[in-house]
Amino acid sequence: MNEEKLNQSLSIVGEENSELQRFLEFSLGEEEYAIPLLSVREVISVPETTPIPKAPSHFLGIMNLRGQVISVVDMRTKLKIKAKENNSEESVIIVDLDGMNLGIVVDSINKVLAFTLKDINEVPEIETQVNAEYIYGVYRKEDSLTVLLNVAKVLDIKDVSALAKKAA
């Protein structure tokens, strides 16, 4: 992925390359992921949900967020990551994807990262890599790797149409 493309896909975080960008880092299983902080609306504890009939398994259900009904998605199921056991830190991040709100279940919320776009490493393209298109890039600090996740892509149109087909 060249820099221009990266900027395009990260347009939500800002224009300038040199500006510090903020990301919210969270854990899915043993791995670290992050999404642009500007797309995060709030973080809540895992709410009671109503299951959605015939929806793919990663759709946990719909919840009542102060009167607004939004869907909750288990990111771990979607990315096929094994959830932590006996986890009391499980949370839901409410993200705003172009005006559409969505809840994402994660194992824990870690911290806010700040770095410039230059610090983002491109993902080496590996043929077998399934998840590559979900990923903006990787941010590496010392020994830890954080995957910058494109939530909209993870749950993209494919899912919506799959859902529609299934229900039909």
Added chain:
Amino acid sequence: MDDFEKELKEDFLDESLQLLEDTEQSFLALENDKESTEILDQIFRLAHNLKGTSRAVGFGNVAEFTHEMENLILKLKTGDLAVTDSMVSLLLECNDHITNMIHGLKDDMDAEFDSTEIVANILNALGGNAVAASVEAVEDPVIEEVEVPSEELVANADNWESDDTEDLDGILDEAISEKAEDESSSEPEISAAALEALRELGNCDESVMAELEGGISFSEPMEAFKAEEVEQEEPEISAAALEALRELGNCDETVMAELEKNSSEKNGLKFNNAIDDTPSITPIEKTTTTPETITPLAAKKSAPVKKVTEDESIRVSLSRVEKLNNVVGELVILQTVLDQGRFAASQDQLMNKSISQLGKLSKEIQEISMSLRMVPVKSTLQKMNRIVRDTSKTLNKKVNLKLNGEETEIDKTVLEHLADPLVHIVRNAVDHGLESTEERIAAGKSEAGNVGISAYHEGNNLVIEITDDGKGIPANVIRNKAIEKGLIRENQQISDEDIIQYIFHPGFSTKEQVTEVSGRGVGMDVVKTNIEKLSGEVKVKTELGKGSVFKVVLPLTMAIIDGMVIRVGDNKFIIPLSQVHESLKPTKEMVSKVTGWGECLNLRGQILPLFSVGGTLSVAMDEGNSLDKIAIIIQAAEHPFAVLVDDILHQQQVVIKNLGNEIKSSKGFMGSSILGDGKPSFILDLNELYSGKMKKSSSIKEDLIGKVA
């Protein structure tokens, strides 16, 4: 363009659309009552108002065109031209043209428009009387210059002491009615009275008054209304008038400057026009600015009235109302939660009383906030006037349209989506429903067909009925068409009433000839889908030779529906009560199983396919067979069917919440709502959920009927 000017223009655009709707109605009324001076007066006033305001806010194109239109109306008013159908058509064309211009200006305030063609039509209608036309044209500056500042005065009404204004109005009215009584005479005293009135305003400087008084001698005010007597005026006078107005002190300098500019431009332009028409300018018979000053001031009579209405109603953006409704929706939900928990949580009398009080209040707030979205159906119904007129003209039929219940209110969003289906039904009533004039006479009916549209409330619904006294819908024609299309079998027994419903089938047209009016491929199926999208339904009743009735039933609002909360295993779902026909506990005799087809329910001799909601949605149901469950009968448009649920919990009003895009595309979910326990629940659209299976089921039904028979 500064903000103020922009705001002014935007206001004008909004208001003028309303004004145009009014003029359209007046034109249509005029067609039915060609002699009515009252309607003509009203039309003239509206056109005049439009012209003045458009000029004042700087929409030159509109002002120029409305001026031409006003000339035409003036001729009608004075009786120089007779009101004919073609004249009304021309006026309606003018109206459309202005409407187009306004819409264009809404998109782009600097838009320019070409009115040459339609102006040519107007001039043509004016009888090609070149002299008259030029006189009209020359007369233009008078009105332009003088009246506009007066409009400005109206706009500045706040600056005047309102008492004074009212006094002035009274006096002016008096003066003008006196004049009206004695139109032919030219007594200067009358205008003097008007001047007196102006003077009483107290804001006028004596020198101005003197100047104006000087103008009186020029003529008799009412002459201005009589086009033939209005002749050219001297540019100096208008300059003087401008000067006078300026001295009145209430006019904005920039406006004045603009006006002055306009007036000089105008003069140049007009003289050019005049030269085109007539080689020399017609002799000058002096008129005065005074009558012109009076006309707008008299028009001002309406200004204070308008002020009052502005105080009584405000325009609020729909998004704000929606926001309010959302919050109120939450309030109601929260209230339900409180209410359901109150006995369990507390034995405190005061607390319980407060909660129930809160319940009443929130219900009231909800009602108020819902009512904010309600608007009368009047504007939409009135549009049908035009539809009927145009359609009947094209088809050469005589039609009387009768509107009823225009004040009936309905949710604005529903109303907006209602217009198109309604237009279609009304058009069909005129085209398909009514016979030709000859046929009507032969059938012993009145020459003119009758179409009626009435709106009324029925329970929680709004009903709009479109009736015609035409020939009715022949069931056998529909039947043949349906057989031809392969929708039914030749020997199939279907009642005439059911057959009629096939007109709503996609691609179904009984019209052999495609006319200008119908047969353009937009069929009744679109009407039906559009109305069903609004959770409404259309019913048809028809009697051969007597006519047909189309009954459109719509929910008053889209945001709240009556719902039935059902249980399927551990899940709760909501079914719109409007879809539920009846519910029952099936007995052993009622349920029959056909291998390969599934279960069927024998409901008083009618065989319905029996579906299980749990099975369709892949949701686990309680153990037990169909006899342990409850069957809900859904009266779908095509075929009734039954669904099995574990239990019916209760009925309640639910606030519909939209689903996010990620699940919106799922079929069968109308939306969601939050139940009393605070948990969201899906609202099922059973019609949609089972529409795919209905094709199959219809054949099940037929086959079963075959077997039973």
